[in-house]
Amino acid sequence: xxxxxxxxxxxxxxxxxxxxxxxxxxxxxxxxxxxxxxxxxxxxxxxxxxxxxxxxxxxxxxxxxxxxxxxxxxxxxxxxxxxxxxxxxxxxxxxxxxxxxxxxxxxxxxxxxxxxxxxxxxxxxxxxxxxxxxxxxxxxxxxxxxxxxxxxxxxxxxxxxxxxxxxxxxxxxxxxxxxxxxxxxxxxxxxxxxxxxxxxxxxxxxxxxxxxxxxxxxxxxxxxxxxxxxxxxxxxxxxxxxxxxxxxxxxxxxxxxxxxxxxxxxxxxxxxxxxxxxxxxxxxxxxxxxxxxxxxxxxxxxxxxxxxxxxxxxxxxxxxxxxxxxxxxxxxxxxxxxxxxxxxxxxxxxxxxxxxxxxxxxxxxxxxxxxxxxxxxxxxxxxxxxxxxxxxxxx
Numbered sequence: 001x002x003x004x005x006x007x008x009x010x011x012x013x014x015x016x017x018x019x020x021x022x023x024x025x026x027x028x029x030x031x032x033x034x035x036x037x038x039x040x041x042x043x044x045x046x047x048x049x050x051x052x053x054x055x056x057x058x059x060x061x062x063x064x065x066x067x068x069x070x071x072x073x074x075x076x077x078x079x080x081x082x083x084x085x086x087x088x089x090x091x092x093x094x095x096x097x098x099x100x101x102x103x104x105x106x107x108x109x110x111x112x113x114x115x116x117x118x119x120x121x122x123x124x125x126x127x128x129x130x131x132x133x134x135x136x137x138x139x140x141x142x143x144x145x146x147x148x149x150x151x152x153x154x155x156x157x158x159x160x161x162x163x164x165x166x167x168x169x170x171x172x173x174x175x176x177x178x179x180x181x182x183x184x185x186x187x188x189x190x191x192x193x194x195x196x197x198x199x200x201x202x203x204x205x206x207x208x209x210x211x212x213x214x215x216x217x218x219x220x221x222x223x224x225x226x227x228x229x230x231x232x233x234x235x236x237x238x239x240x241x242x243x244x245x246x247x248x249x250x251x252x253x254x255x256x257x258x259x260x261x262x263x264x265x266x267x268x269x270x271x272x273x274x275x276x277x278x279x280x281x282x283x284x285x286x287x288x289x290x291x292x293x294x295x296x297x298x299x300x301x302x303x304x305x306x307x308x309x310x311x312x313x314x315x316x317x318x319x320x321x322x323x324x325x326x327x328x329x330x331x332x333x334x335x336x337x338x339x340x341x342x343x344x345x346x347x348x349x350x351x352x353x354x355x356x357x358x359x360x361x362x363x364x365x366x367x368x369x370x371x372x373x374x375x376x377x378x379x380x381x382x383x384x385x386x387x388x389x390x391x392x393x394x395x
Contacts, residue, residue, distance in 0.1 A: 007072050011079045018048050019085045034122060035165045045086065046120060055089040056118045058253050059102065063110060064118025070309055073253050092124035093117040094255030095247040097170045097189070097227075100240045102254075104228040113189070125163040125192065126244075127171035127214060128237070130156060135381055137172070138181045138234065142216065144173035144188055149223045151175070151188060153196070153216040161375070163199045163212040166192055171216075172237050175230060185233035187240070189225040196220060205367050241377065242320045248376045249323035251307040266334050267294070269362070270341040289337050296330045318389040325382040328372035335366040 022041035038046065049055045052066060057073050059065025068076065080087050088094075098117040101109055116122060133140040142155025153173055163169065169190050176184035190197070196219030201209040228236035246252035270290055274283045281287035303326075307319060339346045339362065346363055348355035355363075373379040387393045 004071055004075060008075050008079065011076055012082075014052075015079055015083055015085060019083060020045055023086045024084045025086075034167050036123075042086070046089075049088060050119050053118075055120060056094050056098065056255050057088055059098075059114065059118060063102070063114035070253065070311055074305070074308060089118075089120050089255045090247070091255070092126055092170075092244075093120070093122065093168075095252050096126065096240055096243050097124055099243045099252070099254045100170075100187075100236065101227060104236055104239065108224065109227065122167035123162065123165060125160045125166035125169040125212075125214065127157040127160055127169045127173075127190070129159045131158050134159075135378060137237070138185070140172055140174060140185065142171065142173045143177070144171075144175050144186060144221070146175070146223065151221045151223060151226075153188075153190060153219040153221060155216050157214045157216075158202070158211075159375075160199070160212045160214040161210050163192070163214050164201055168192060169197075169214065170227070170240070171221075172233050175226075175233075179231065182234045184231055185237070186230055187227045187233040187236045188221050189227065190216075190219055190221045194219060204371075207364060242317055244376050245320035245324040245382075248372075249307075249320055249327050250304045251311070251320070251323055253308055253311060266290070266338060269338055269358075273341040273343065273345065283341070286337060286341055289333075293330065293334050293337060296326075296333070300327055300330055318385055321377070321382040321385040322390060324376060325373075325379060325386070328379075331372060332369055335362075335369055338362055339366050 020041035022039050023045035046055070050064070053059070053061060053064060054066055054076065056063075056065040057068040057076055058070075059067070061067050077087065094117050098114060101113050101117075105113070117124075127142070128137060128140075130140050130142060140155075142153065142157065144151040144153050151173075153171065155173065157171070160166075160169065169192050171188050171190050172185055173188055174184055175186040175188075178184065192199075192214075196217050198215045198217070200213045200215075202211045202213060203209050204211065243252055243254070267290060270286065271281060274281050274286055276282060281290065300323075303323060307323060342359065342362065345355070345359055346366075348359065349363070351357070351360070377385075388395065
C-alpha cells in the first residue's frame with residue numbers, strides 16, 4: 001500500500017510539472033494518423049508520455065511500455081483525470097492489434113510492430129466485415145493468395161472505421177479456400193499507403209462519416225505479417241474482438257482506459273429544458289428516468305473499475321460483451337432522455353431553424369450513437385455470447 005501511495009505522489013508531481021496546458025481539457029491525443037498535425041504542445045505531451053512508457057502503461061518496457069501493474073495503471077488514469085490531462089494513447093493500434101500481437105505474435109512481430117504502436121506512429125483500421133459477411137463473418141470472401149514471400153489481397157471490406165486517414169489495416173482474409181470456412185482464414189497486416197488499397201467514406205444520417213468501404217486490388221502484404229499463424233485467423237480474430245469490446249466497455253488496459261463515457265453534464269442540460277419545482281425536475285417521468293440513468297452510470301463505473309482490478313490479461317474474455325453492451329445501452333438511454341427533455345428544440349437540423357450549437361450537437365450525438373449497439377458487435381451478437389458463454393445456456 002505504501003508503494004502505491006508513493007507511486008501516486010510521484011505520478012502527481014510528474015504530471016503537474018510535465019503536462020502542458022494545451023494537453024489538458026477534453027479530448028485524446030489523435031490515434032497516430034500521419035495525416036493529422038498535432039499542436040506543438042500536444043506533440044510535446046505525446047513525446048513525454050512515450051518517454052515514460054505511459055502511452056501503453058501496462059506493456060513491457062522493451063516494447064515501449066512502463067510495465068505497470070493493474071493498481072498502478074488505475075492510479076495513473078485517476079491522476080490524469082484529476083488534472084484533465086489527455087490520457088494515454090487509444091485506438092486500434094494500442095487497444096486492438098497491439099495486445100493481439102503481444103499475446104499471439106512471434107518475437108519478430110513484437111519487436112517490429114509494438115514499438116510503432118506504442119509511439120503512435122500510424123493509425124490502424126479494422127478489415128473484418130464485408131458486404132456479404134457481417135455477423136456471419138466466417139463467410140468472408142476477401143482472398144490473400146501467396147506469391148513468393150508475399151500475399152496479394154483482393155476483396156472488399158465495409159464499415160472500416162476511420163479508414164480514410166489510417167495508415168495500416170489488419171485484415172481477415174481467406175488464405176486456404178479449399179478448407180472449411182472457419183479454418184482457412186488468416187489475420188494479416190497491410191500497409192494502406194499503396195496503389196492496391198482504395199477507401200470510400202459511407203455517409204451517415206448524422207452527417208459524420210467515420211465508416212468507410214475499403215477495396216483491395218492486388219494489395220501486397222508480407223508473409224511475415226500473418227499474426228498467430230497461417231489459417232489460424234478465426235481464433236486470432238475472435239481474441240482481437242475481445243480486446244475491441246473491452247475498449248468499448250472501458251476495461252481494456254493496454255493504452256488509455258478507452259470506451260465511450262456517459263455525459264456528466266446531462267442532468268444540467270435536462271434541467272435547463274424541463275425546469276424545476278422546489279428544486280426537483282418538473283416532469284416526474286423524466287425525473288424518474290434520469291435517476292435510473294445516473295444509478296446505472298454509477299454502477300457501470302464501479303463495474304469497470306472492478307473488472308480492471310481483477311484482470312489477469314490485458315482484456316477479459318466474455319465479460320467484455322456484457323460490460324460493452326450495458327455501457328452502450330446506458331449511453332443511448334441518456335441520449336433519449338435529453339432529446340425528450342428538449343422537445344421540438346431537439347429536432348431542428350440547422351441554425352437557420354433556430355437551433356443552438358448545443359442543440360445541434362445533442363441531435364447529431366443522438367443519431368450517431370445509435371451505432372453503439374452495432375459497432376464492435378451488434379447487440380444481438382453480444383446477447384448470444386452472454387447467453388452461451390457466460391450463462392451457459394444451450395444453443
